[in-house]
Amino acid sequence: MGITSILAIYFLFWVMTGFLMLPFGVKTADEAGVEKVPGQADSAPIDFQPGKVAIRASVVAAAATALFVANYQYGWITAGDIDFLPKPPGAGGG
DSSP states (O other), X not given: OOHHHHHHHHHHHXXXXXXXXXXXXXXXXXXXXOOOOTTOOTTOBSSOOHHHHHHHHHHHHHHHHHHHHHHHHHOSSOGGGGOOXXXXXXXXXX
């Protein structure tokens, strides 16, 4: 696997984990005991820190990419391992 492929996979994992990390560590005005601004949504965060989200996403994406590349290299889990659908009779394969 080439370095550009690994970087592309890392970027995809980074974007996915970035979205998954968004709700963690965020408090609403009610949870923090702060007064809401008129018109503010009840679920709006009071102190969003995108740097923390990016760092967390970077660490998780690096670990996920490392596992993905290792699985690609060593073949721990293949497409045949996750094919759970029953085969029709006479379809061969086996």
